[in-house]
Amino acid sequence: MNLKSDIITWKLTRSVILLAALSALPACKRVGERMEITESRDISTHAAPGDVNATSEQRFGPALRAMGMEKTEAPQGQQSSLRDLLTWTAPSGWAEAPAGSDPSGMRLVDMRFGEKQEGECYISIMPGPAGGLSANLNRWRKQMGQPDYTEDEIAKLPKKPLFKREGVFAEFDGDYKGVGMSEASKGYRLAGVIHSAEQATIFVKMIGPKAVVEANAVAFDQFCQSITPKSIE
Amino acid sequence: MKPDSPSIPVLLFRFFRSFGLATTVLTLLLIVTYLGTIEQVEHGLYESQKKYFESYFVSSIDVACCLRAMHIPYQGTFDLPIYILPGGYLLMLVLGVNMLLGGIIRLKKECVWLAKLPLRVVTGRFAELSPAPRAVGVLIAHMSIVFMLFAGLISLYFKKDGAMRLQEGQTSDEFQSFHNSVIEIERLSPAPKDGKRVSMVIDGGQYQDLVEGKGRTFTSKTLPFEVMVMNYEVNCVPRRADAQETNRTVVENFFLQPLKEELEQERNTDGAYVKVKLKDGAEKEGILWRFAGAPLSVQAGDEVWGISLNRRAWKLPFSVRLDDFKREVHPGTDKARRFTAEVTVMDRGNDLKKIITMNEPLRSRGFALFQQSFDMGQADDGSVRESSTIQVVHNPSDHWPLISCIAAGIGLLIHMVWQLVRYLRRAAKETSALKAS
Numbered sequence: 323m324n325l326k327s328d329i330i331t332w333k334l335t336r337s338v339i340l341l342a343a344l345s346a347l348p349a350c351k352r353v354g355e356r357m358e359i360t361e362s363r364d365i366s367t368h369a370a371p372g373d374v375n376a377t378s379e380q381r382f383g384p385a386l387r388a389m390g391m392e393k394t395e396a397p398q399g400q401q402s403s404l405r406d407l408l409t410w411t412a413p414s415g416w417a418e419a420p421a422g423s424d425p426s427g428m429r430l431v432d433m434r435f436g437e438k439q440e441g442e443c444y445i446s447i448m449p450g451p452a453g454g455l456s457a458n459l460n461r462w463r464k465q466m467g468q469p470d471y472t473e474d475e476i477a478k479l480p481k482k483p484l485f486k487r488e489g490v491f492a493e494f495d496g497d498y499k500g501v502g503m504s505e506a507s508k509g510y511r512l513a514g515v516i517h518s519a520e521q522a523t524i525f526v527k528m529i530g531p532k533a534v535v536e537a538n539a540v541a542f543d544q545f546c547q548s549i550t551p552k553s554i555e
Numbered sequence: 556m557k558p559d560s561p562s563i564p565v566l567l568f569r570f571f572r573s574f575g576l577a578t579t580v581l582t583l584l585l586i587v588t589y590l591g592t593i594e595q596v597e598h599g600l601y602e603s604q605k606k607y608f609e610s611y612f613v614s615s616i617d618v619a620c621c622l623r624a625m626h627i628p629y630q631g632t633f634d635l636p637i638y639i640l641p642g643g644y645l646l647m648l649v650l651g652v653n654m655l656l657g658g659i660i661r662l663k664k665e666c667v668w669l670a671k672l673p674l675r676v677v678t679g680r681f682a683e684l685s686p687a688p689r690a691v692g693v694l695i696a697h698m699s700i701v702f703m704l705f706a707g708l709i710s711l712y713f714k715k716d717g718a719m720r721l722q723e724g725q726t727s728d729e730f731q732s733f734h735n736s737v738i739e740i741e742r743l744s745p746a747p748k749d750g751k752r753v754s755m756v757i758d759g760g761q762y763q764d765l766v767e768g769k770g771r772t773f774t775s776k777t778l779p780f781e782v783m784v785m786n787y788e789v790n791c792v793p794r795r796a797d798a799q800e801t802n803r804t805v806v807e808n809f810f811l812q813p814l815k816e817e818l819e820q821e822r823n824t825d826g827a828y829v830k831v832k833l834k835d836g837a838e839k840e841g842i843l844w845r846f847a848g849a850p851l852s853v854q855a856g857d858e859v860w861g862i863s864l865n866r867r868a869w870k871l872p873f874s875v876r877l878d879d880f881k882r883e884v885h886p887g888t889d890k891a892r893r894f895t896a897e898v899t900v901m902d903r904g905n906d907l908k909k910i911i912t913m914n915e916p917l918r919s920r921g922f923a924l925f926q927q928s929f930d931m932g933q934a935d936d937g938s939v940r941e942s943s944t945i946q947v948v949h950n951p952s953d954h955w956p957l958i959s960c961i962a963a964g965i966g967l968l969i970h971m972v973w974q975l976v977r978y979l980r981r982a983a984k985e986t987s988a989l990k991a992s
Contacts, residue, residue: 357761359775365741365752366729368874372861374743376849378807378842382793385846414800417812420792438790438815495630508597508623509630532630 386420405430408445411548413541416443433545435538441530443542445549452523458516459492462527466496466512482515484546485524489517495532511535515546524549571649572657580650587643590616593624601734601820609711610642644711651704658697665694689977692970699963706955715869715949718927721877722942726901728874730947733821735759735867738773738784738829738843743852744859759867762827763787770830779855782862783830790814790823793844804828806840829862871947872920873902880929880941894926896943911945923948 373380410431412418419432419442429444452458459479460470471479471492482491491514498510513535514527526549528535528542535542561569570576591607597620598606607613619633641649659666665688675683719730736759741752757773762784765771770785786804794812796805803810811826826844831853833839841851843864850861876899883893895912900919911917917924927946 356772356774359740359755359757359773359778361756361758362753363756363868364870365754366727366870367750368727369729371746371752372741372743372863373849374859374861375852378793378809381847381849381851382809382844384848386793389846417794417798438813440815
């Protein structure tokens with residue numbers, strides 16, 4: 323009796339497995355090396371015909387400029403004139419961000435890095451002490467959802483060379499919510515150097531997913547050291 | 556010999572109609588819905604929908620993301636590979652079968668009564684309606700649920716959802732999908748003599764797995780070459796090789812730079828590399844990108860063919876011309892009050908003036924056209940030219956969920972009234988019996 327019941331249970335289980343496998347069958351797709359094109363469609367008579375023999379420049383250039391992915395001309399105004407006073411060297415694998423990427427309009431130099439360009443590093447300069455070192459560091463802390471640094475903690479922060487001078491270096495993890503972001507990006511790391519002087523304050527801030535920022539730590543130091551005012555050279 | 560146990564078909568029938576199965580499926584649906592909802596915070600609506608609701612089995616659960624969505628501060632990554640949790644698609648199929656066997660076929664008397672109801676009402680034989688079987692309301696509610704599941708299935712396979720972007724004065728009779736990517740190959744030169752342009756279409760499902768060095772060759776008897784598609788990127792942008800160091804393949808000074816995937820899948824701009832092999836053995840490499848201004852041209856003898864990567868286009872049974880676009884704002888602000896697209900619908904020789912505005916779509920021949928967004932650009936003569944993006948939806952089961960909800964409500968109401976009447980009758984009987992004693 324027990325044996326018979328076991329056999330029935332096995333048969334039932336086998337049937338259910340078979341049914342589940344059969345129902346999953348349409349989801350499997352054969353990944354072959356060659357495939358015949360079987361589908362076609364009538365193109366609308368209103369659709370513009372494609373340009374014949376267009377070069378890559380003609381195919382991509384206008385769209386990249388229209389989308390703000392490429393600069394059409396040098397940016398105007400104060401930021402561009404400040405930018406003209408700086409020189410820097412982009413580390414290997416880093417590239418300038420497309421125009422229109424800066425949500426605050428405060429970035430003089432805006433770089434991107436990482437496999438999918440998810441890391442950001444930018445230079446900005448503010449006149450005077452710009453609220454002071456403590457206020458600026460804690461502004462960054464707030465952006466990462468972290469509590470403010472105490473004065474003691476700030477005093478213990480390491481220094482790094484920047485702009486031929488010394489800047490205060492801070493690095494911490496958190497959920498990043500920058501200017502114009504509706505939701506925080508999780509698992510981020512911020513690394514930044516601030517050099518504060520009476521005439522101006524210079525910021526170099528690197529932000530991105532923790533692993534990406536970690537992998538670019540050396541590149542960040544190289545980038546900071548390469549930033550110099552043109553007149554010094 | 557007397558059979559002492561039911562046969563396998565009977566066991567299967569009992570299993571699929573069982574109340575236990577319904578409870579299990581509904582519990583699993585609750586879990587899947589919960590996980591899918593919280594995972595969309597980091598993975599986006601489209602990806603979560605595909606993974607949890609349009610699948611037979613859930614491939615993995617991003618536990619780290621779920622924890623963060625529940626405000627548990629966990630910064631690491633923890634992807635739990637799991638193939639034992641059924642996906643929404645399989646669960647709803649099983650639920651449909653369960654409802655059909657357990658909630659409809661089981662109620663034979665009610666089914667017969669309900670089937671004869673229209674004829675009896677039409678012929679005025681109301682007396683034959685009584686006595687009505689007691690679970691008619693339950694039957695109606697179960698049928699409504701099956702109908703709702705069926706509506707979901709129809710919507711999944713037949714719903715078309717996309718957008719049509721029109722500049723003022725421009726006419727179109729097709730709209731492009733928000734999500735489905737295709738590669739199209741068209742002969743550009745010489746143009747067809749009858750003016751009927753046709754393109755060959757490779758569906759996204761046939762090349763979207765070709766990431767990180769994978770490639771597949773596509774052929775056709777009517778093509779003078781074969782195309783190998785490789786290194787597909789979900790979100791990318793062409794970059795100039797002379798402006799940025801790269802180890803990626805460079806074609807005519809451009810390479811495809813992968814970008815982080817957007818949470819809103821429709822914002823991704825996909826791209827791929829192709830290698831074209833002509834019949835004489837000559838080869839040509841090229842880059843396809845969704846926002847490319849022109850197709851990749853391939854010279855094959857006297858003919859020029861174009862290869863492009865687009866969103867899937869669907870035809871409308873009528874043409875739409877954008878006559879004027881109006882943007883009204885609240886006085887003294889930039890806040891939108893009303894966007895209005897004045898259009899002409901050209902259908903079977905008739906030109907009809909119509910208005911599409913916020914919350915007031917244009918409905919025609921099973922298609923609904925909604926005002927979605929607008930854009931302002933500069934025309935060649937320097938004047939400002941407005942354009943409107945109109946969302947187009949075609950869903951054969953558009954109103955079925957509403958009908959199903961109403962029917963389920965009616966069914967449950969009938970059942971509740973039935974139960975109330977029974978209770979009141981029984982209470983009255985008990986009271987009179989008490990009085991008599």
